[in-house]
Structure formats: structure tokens, C-alpha cells
Amino acid sequence: MKKIKTETSEQSEVVELLAEKPTRTLGRKRDHTRDAKILEAAIDILADAGFDGMTMDMVAAKAKAGKATVYRRWSSKAELVQEALTWMNRSHLEMEHLPDTGTLRDDLLALLKPQSIEEGEKKLRVIMGLGSFLQQVELSEEGGIGIFDSWDTLNRELINRSVGRGDFPAHADVDLACQVIVSMAAFRGLVLHKAFDRHFYATLIDGILLPALKNPQIASNNKD
Amino acid sequence: MKKIKTETSEQSEVVELLAEKPTRTLGRKRDHTRDAKILEAAIDILADAGFDGMTMDMVAAKAKAGKATVYRRWSSKAELVQEALTWMNRSHLEMEHLPDTGTLRDDLLALLKPQSIEEGEKKLRVIMGLGSFLQQVELSEEGGIGIFDSWDTLNRELINRSVGRGDFPAHADVDLACQVIVSMAAFRGLVLHKAFDRHFYATLIDGILLPALKNPQIASNNKD
DNA sequence: TAAATACGGAACTGTAAAGTTCCGAAACTA
DNA sequence: TAGTTTCGGAACTTTACAGTTCCGTATTTA
Numbered sequence: 001m002k003k004i005k006t007e008t009s010e011q012s013e014v015v016e017l018l019a020e021k022p023t024r025t026l027g028r029k030r031d032h033t034r035d036a037k038i039l040e041a042a043i044d045i046l047a048d049a050g051f052d053g054m055t056m057d058m059v060a061a062k063a064k065a066g067k068a069t070v071y072r073r074w075s076s077k078a079e080l081v082q083e084a085l086t087w088m089n090r091s092h093l094e095m096e097h098l099p100d101t102g103t104l105r106d107d108l109l110a111l112l113k114p115q116s117i118e119e120g121e122k123k124l125r126v127i128m129g130l131g132s133f134l135q136q137v138e139l140s141e142e143g144g145i146g147i148f149d150s151w152d153t154l155n156r157e158l159i160n161r162s163v164g165r166g167d168f169p170a171h172a173d174v175d176l177a178c179q180v181i182v183s184m185a186a187f188r189g190l191v192l193h194k195a196f197d198r199h200f201y202a203t204l205i206d207g208i209l210l211p212a213l214k215n216p217q218i219a220s221n222n223k224d
Numbered sequence: 225m226k227k228i229k230t231e232t233s234e235q236s237e238v239v240e241l242l243a244e245k246p247t248r249t250l251g252r253k254r255d256h257t258r259d260a261k262i263l264e265a266a267i268d269i270l271a272d273a274g275f276d277g278m279t280m281d282m283v284a285a286k287a288k289a290g291k292a293t294v295y296r297r298w299s300s301k302a303e304l305v306q307e308a309l310t311w312m313n314r315s316h317l318e319m320e321h322l323p324d325t326g327t328l329r330d331d332l333l334a335l336l337k338p339q340s341i342e343e344g345e346k347k348l349r350v351i352m353g354l355g356s357f358l359q360q361v362e363l364s365e366e367g368g369i370g371i372f373d374s375w376d377t378l379n380r381e382l383i384n385r386s387v388g389r390g391d392f393p394a395h396a397d398v399d400l401a402c403q404v405i406v407s408m409a410a411f412r413g414l415v416l417h418k419a420f421d422r423h424f425y426a427t428l429i430d431g432i433l434l435p436a437l438k439n440p441q442i443a444s445n446n447k448d
Numbered sequence: 449t450a451a452a453t454a455c456g457g458a459a460c461t462g463t464a465a466a467g468t469t470c471c472g473a474a475a476c477t478a
Numbered sequence: 479t480a481g482t483t484t485c486g487g488a489a490c491t492t493t494a495c496a497g498t499t500c501c502g503t504a505t506t507t508a
Contacts, residue, residue: 251483
């Protein structure tokens, strides 16, 4: 950025002004394993300090990097956060070994591994702390979800499979059901500060999700 | 905050240290109509700039007050915001004239007045922008925010009345149903950045709430 | 082996905003 | 009417942090 450099010491370069030869093959190579360390540090700090509570010094320190190293990769805090969020949402979807217990209820519960709960709560804290950042920078496309896509996709897959088996009417509103799961998890974590644990999830499934999916009425189309 | 003040200029006061006589009857009286103006200004700015985007100068300017006037009432930005949030949630619960259309569906929808939608969205934007503030200061008691209490109470009233009429089984999980409403509204506003409008609410009621309440099964106890 | 670029670390600059203090004017009380 | 507290407004101080620059060292290519 802004590499105009009005130096007068080297006049010999004037001739090459229009050459535009970056000649990138020189010097020490950039260590791209540092990228992940820095992004990870950024996510950690975002999770428990929020966007405005996070300083570039914190990130650099946590990643054991110099600030110059950070700014060599991302030209601003906003850019770093933007990419950190993308990195956080890189999904390791393992569609191959989906749970298959025979009932939707147990499939959904099987997806709730302790590790995924912990990770999900961390993501929630990150989003929660984004606050004013979201008002400055329009977060990626689609209004900024993407963060729940991974879980949401798996849930949708399980429910669709169950509907396909004939467990529920074909007109069941799968989208809305998926929204309920994610919304309840988020609200419970962010606002109520309670864990989205197995017991609560079972109550939600039995008391809300399954009855809603079983509903013989055709609910109006919801698509947002 | 940090009002220790180790001044040495006035030794005469030392004698009265334990007197504690504010003698408040002197001088111009504080104009308490300014309080509301300032709190309202704070809420407005919180709504479209967030906690960290809001400056005390903005608040003072918007309320046409001096900063000294603000700090005479609240000793810090955090304190001001704290009270502004409380003030925002002062509920004008009009339990007397609850809607009574005869069906729960229409009662719930009737509660969603255009004015309350607009107000609700403003509140959501405020919460959205709270971001890091929530991580610093544990907001109000009970872990929750209380911002949804007003609406939640009315919803619970309507649903209970409907259950009392015999529209739904007596074992219907009213608490959980209320949680669904509030959670979906919050998530939709905070994360999806979409309006919680009449159409979506109708879809939610028809597709989720009513089927869940109608559920003949006894769901496990959920009480948190 | 020399030039170029990377690294972690630290010092530095510039700016924005929290919080304080002072001003002249207004309002209240003894 | 004199002393006290309020008001809006503005100037001021202090602090924190984004972003830049420089250092000594390590790594890579020509």
C-alpha cells in the first residue's frame, strides 16, 4: 500500500518507473504458518473482549508476532477481523459420517458433541462482541450469518432425511425448524447465559421441534 | 469513580469529615426534565452507533446539554448507559386492555403493533451495538437483560389465558413457547438483520407455536 | 557473499474520546 | 443581595490505541 516513495537518493530508479517489475523472488519467504496463529489469536481475543476491546497489540502478543508482521498481512484491524471471521467459519463438515440412529430425535442429539457445544459458544461470544463493527462494515454477503452454517447444514440434512423416510409430512417447514434450533441456542447462550446442554436440547426437540414438524396443517410459506 | 482526591489545599474541611451534612437546600435546583432528554439521546445514539461508537459529546450535543450536566448525573459512560438501558425498558405494560380476539393466534399478532415493532427494532439495535460493553459490565441482575421482559410477560398472559379457555392441553409448555418467540425475534434482528414483521411472526405462530402447544405428548419438564 | 525480504520486538506518532475544569448566565435560598 | 448550585458551552488534560518506523537477526536467491 502507498508504496510511492519519493526518495531522491536513487535517481537510477527513475528509468524503471513504468516497468512494474515486483520481482518477488528475493529475500526471506513469508511464513504462512504465522497467518493461522494470528487469526486464531484474533478470534480468541474477539471472543472475550469484543471488537472494540481487542487491540492489535493483544493480537500480536498472543500470536507471539510483531505488529509489523500483522500489518504486513492485513492493512487494518477491520481487514484482519474480516478474515478472522471467515477463517473461524471454515467448516469441517463431515457429511460422510452423519449420525443415523433411526429417529430424528436421537440423530439431532447425537450431533451435540461436547466439543461442538464449546466451539459454538465461542462463536456466539465472538458475534456478540462484534457490536459496532457490524454497523461499520457490512459483514460479508447475506447479512452476516455464515457462522452457524455448519451446524445448520447438518441439522437440515438430518431433518430432510427424516422427512424423506416419511416420519413427517412432506410439507414440513424444515427451514423454520432449523431457525428455531439455532435461534434458541444463540439466545440461551448470549442473553440468558445458560448452557445449551443435552437436557435443554431434548426438551426443545420434544416440546417444539417434533410437534411442529408433525403439524398436519400447511403453514404459510416463510422463506424469510 | 476514583474520587479519592488527595488535595492538601483545604485543611479546614478535615474537621467536618464525619459530619456528612450535604445541606442540599441551597442554589439552583436540578432540572430533572434534562435527565430524560439525556437518557433518550443516549438510547438514540446507542441504537445507531453502538456503545463504542457513542461518545459523551454526541450525547450532550443531542440532548442540548453540557457535558458537565451529564457528568453531574452519571459519573461515567458505563453508568449512563446502564441507566439508559433501564430507562429504555421501563415497561408501559397495559395489562388492562390486552387484545382479546378469541383466538391465541390473533391475540399474539395484535400485540405486534407497528409502533411496538419499530420500538422493538430500535431496542434490538441498541442491544446489538452493546457489544463489548456486555462483556465488561454484567448487565443488571439475573444474567438476562430484562429488555424482553415486558413483551414476554404479555405473551405469557395471552397464552395462559388461551390454555385456560381449553384451547390447548393444560400441560402445554408455556415457558418454552415464550422463549421461542423472544429467541426468534432476537436472533432475527441481531444476527440475521431482518425485520421481525407481521408476516414472519404469523409463520412462526402457525408453523411452530400452535403445533407445539397443541402437542398431546407431555414434554419433559424444562424449567431451565 | 551481497541484496532483499521476513521475523519478533520496541519505540514512536497521531488521533479520538473519556473525563475535568472553567466560563458567564440563570435560578434558588437565607 | 450575597452565597450557592444549576445550566449550556467550550477549552483543557489524560489515556488508549491504530498504524508506522526502526532495530538486530534470520532466511532466501542471485
